[in-house]
Amino acid sequence: MSQFSLFCSGQELANLLVSTDLLHHSWATISDLMNHAYLDNPTNTVPVLFKVYPFNSNGAIIAFVSSPTCTFHKEMVSSEVLKGSQAPFGFISTKLNPHFSVNEATIALFASLMNKLSAIKGQLDSFNPLVITGLSLGGSVASLFTLWLLDNISPKDNNKRPTCITFGSPLLGDSGLQQAISERPSWNSSFLHVVSNQDPIPGFLISPTSGFAGSIPQSCIYKPFGTFMLCSDSDCSCFEEPESVLDLMMVMNSNSQHQDNGFSLFDYKQILEHLKRRVICKGTPQLCDFSMDQLQVGINLQLEAIGIGGQHTSNMSFLRNNMERRVSESFLKKRNAFDPGKKLNKMKEAMAWLEWYKKVTLNEGGYYDCFKLSGSRSRNEVISRQEIVKHHRTLNKYWKRMVAEVEKMPQREEAVFRTRWLYAGTNYRRMVEPLDIAEYYMKLGNTDYVNLGRSEHYKQLEKWMIEDEPSGSGNNRTKAVSLTEDSCFWAYVEEAIISSKRLRQGSSEEKENSMRELAKFGEYVMSLIRRYSVTSEIFQPHSSYMKWWQDYRQDILSCLSNLPLAFYMESQEYQRYA
Numbered sequence: 001m002s003q004f005s006l007f008c009s010g011q012e013l014a015n016l017l018v019s020t021d022l023l024h025h026s027w028a029t030i031s032d033l034m035n036h037a038y039l040d041n042p043t044n045t046v047p048v049l050f051k052v053y054p055f056n057s058n059g060a061i062i063a064f065v066s067s068p069t070c071t072f073h074k075e076m077v078s079s080e081v082l083k084g085s086q087a088p089f090g091f092i093s094t095k096l097n098p099h100f101s102v103n104e105a106t107i108a109l110f111a112s113l114m115n116k117l118s119a120i121k122g123q124l125d126s127f128n129p130l131v132i133t134g135l136s137l138g139g140s141v142a143s144l145f146t147l148w149l150l151d152n153i154s155p156k157d158n159n160k161r162p163t164c165i166t167f168g169s170p171l172l173g174d175s176g177l178q179q180a181i182s183e184r185p186s187w188n189s190s191f192l193h194v195v196s197n198q199d200p201i202p203g204f205l206i207s208p209t210s211g212f213a214g215s216i217p218q219s220c221i222y223k224p225f226g227t228f229m230l231c232s233d234s235d236c237s238c239f240e241e242p243e244s245v246l247d248l249m250m251v252m253n254s255n256s257q258h259q260d261n262g263f264s265l266f267d268y269k270q271i272l273e274h275l276k277r278r279v280i281c282k283g284t285p286q287l288c289d290f291s292m293d294q295l296q297v298g299i300n301l302q303l304e305a306i307g308i309g310g311q312h313t314s315n316m317s318f319l320r321n322n323m324e325r326r327v328s329e330s331f332l333k334k335r336n337a338f339d340p341g342k343k344l345n346k347m348k349e350a351m352a353w354l355e356w357y358k359k360v361t362l363n364e365g366g367y368y369d370c371f372k373l374s375g376s377r378s379r380n381e382v383i384s385r386q387e388i389v390k391h392h393r394t395l396n397k398y399w400k401r402m403v404a405e406v407e408k409m410p411q412r413e414e415a416v417f418r419t420r421w422l423y424a425g426t427n428y429r430r431m432v433e434p435l436d437i438a439e440y441y442m443k444l445g446n447t448d449y450v451n452l453g454r455s456e457h458y459k460q461l462e463k464w465m466i467e468d469e470p471s472g473s474g475n476n477r478t479k480a481v482s483l484t485e486d487s488c489f490w491a492y493v494e495e496a497i498i499s500s501k502r503l504r505q506g507s508s509e510e511k512e513n514s515m516r517e518l519a520k521f522g523e524y525v526m527s528l529i530r531r532y533s534v535t536s537e538i539f540q541p542h543s544s545y546m547k548w549w550q551d552y553r554q555d556i557l558s559c560l561s562n563l564p565l566a567f568y569m570e571s572q573e574y575q576r577y578a
Helices: 010-019 022-034 079-083 104-112 114-121 137-150 175-182 242-255 269-280 294-305 314-336 344-360 367-372 379-408 411-442 449-453 456-468 489-505 508-530 544-559 564-570
Strands: 048-055 059-066 076-078 101-103 130-135 163-167 191-196 227-231 236-239
Touching: 010 022, 010 227, 010 236, 010 269, 010 294, 022 048, 022 059, 022 130, 022 163, 022 269, 048 114, 048 137, 059 137, 076 079, 076 104, 079 101, 101 104, 101 175, 104 114, 104 137, 114 137, 130 137, 137 163, 137 191, 227 242, 236 242, 236 294, 242 314, 294 314, 344 367, 344 379, 344 411, 367 379, 367 411, 367 544, 379 411, 379 456, 411 449, 411 456, 411 489, 449 489, 489 508, 489 544, 508 544, 508 564, 544 564
Parallel strands: 059 130, 130 163, 163 191, 191 227
Antiparallel strands: 048 059, 076 101, 227 236
8 A cells, every 4th residue: 555645635526516606506596496485385285396497508407495394304214115105216226235225204205296206307308417406305305306317327328417416415315225326336426415514404314422433323324325515614525435424424513503403494605605715715725744644634634624623632533544544445445346448458368369279279179179188298289278278267267257246236237237248258158168168077077067067157148148139039140150159069068978978888777868868969969050050160070079979970870860960960961061
């Protein structure tokens, strides 16, 4: 870690946000909606109001504001209960995080608007940019509406994603919700939550405590997601790490002078105007300790910006240390995150080596048999095989991790990723799995590779390929493929050799079973030949397939003379296969 100089960019991001007009335009729509007479009517059955405002030339801002009489409580509703309700949020669940909970009052408010929101949902595609904003509980409803919209947007269409900006919004759900959203980076980055240290409502769902996240009571199950712009009267800074956000909001909440003001809505207009003026006329910050590294300095500046940097207690030291540790851990996590594109050139090089090996071994029985045979070799052949083994291992390691990472993705992201990489994965499987099969049968006594030896990542790649094929797609091929479509072909050849040995030397029962297995093998091979789905390499004189036929030809003809494959091989029709 010492070779990397870490720093915090939270203040720079906050300054950028404040200097634009996006926050001010969003707040202006909220201010306008707050003056609507509907919200002051105590007889309203729907205590939340929304309105679509034009923004720029082709954009829109949708603002949500709740009634001052709107009740709020800490109870949550689970994803299991939501499945039986009209609230359409089952899509949030993922394979890694199938269960989550959301604030019950917010769900009820959203449900009260379902019909109206459904009516405008289909009309929002034409707006770009689209901003969803809200104050207090209206911000919570805005967050749910944004999630609902995000579910209908392909991960490829990042330019169509809405941006959600909430002001003084309480936390929405538990760690299950937080983690499910964090699994989709494009979703998590769509949320900006503006919170003042003088606004008590955002901290309402955070249990008061004198400690920090490490000592939060079990009752504090609400967790933040997205980016938080925490503000004091004089400055602001952005934070993304969830546990640090929770710590900071707890400190801000405990220091707030307005904790007993109930649920009166905080006016963010003045603080936004002040922050914008400060950005324009910003002075030079004073650093007290030049011996600290950039990360420590950045954290101290962030704490100063949100009004808690002047506290020098043991708890604050604990907070600073935790924040520094989390930034470092987050950096390492991002640095070590699997990015298939980073190693793509190396994988192309490894595949090129295997393609070269396949070409140069064609006249020696093919690359499957050359890789499998361990007899006397020249020095160059030994070096070539060692090189192929190295690239074989590299490709397997890459694709095993690739499949594992894709399986963890939410369904929509998984589908997009599969479409992008499936062609490369199919080529890899067809080229490399025969080498795995060769290694498997090189070990004395190994049988039934398909059921006992096949790696799960090959099975998954094949399953995805089958699922991706359009139904009813035919095969009009008139020329043999360059790579056998069934990557397990050589495993079936090896099993045919084992069955042929039993047909010749086994017991009556073994012979009967072997005849059935060989009949199935014959039908299988002929189906590949008819579709030109097997490479002509299998008919090379020294291939395992041709050796099987040559060694057991008489046994096959005597017991299975009616087998179409037996006629095909005996008449030497394979010589015209190409």
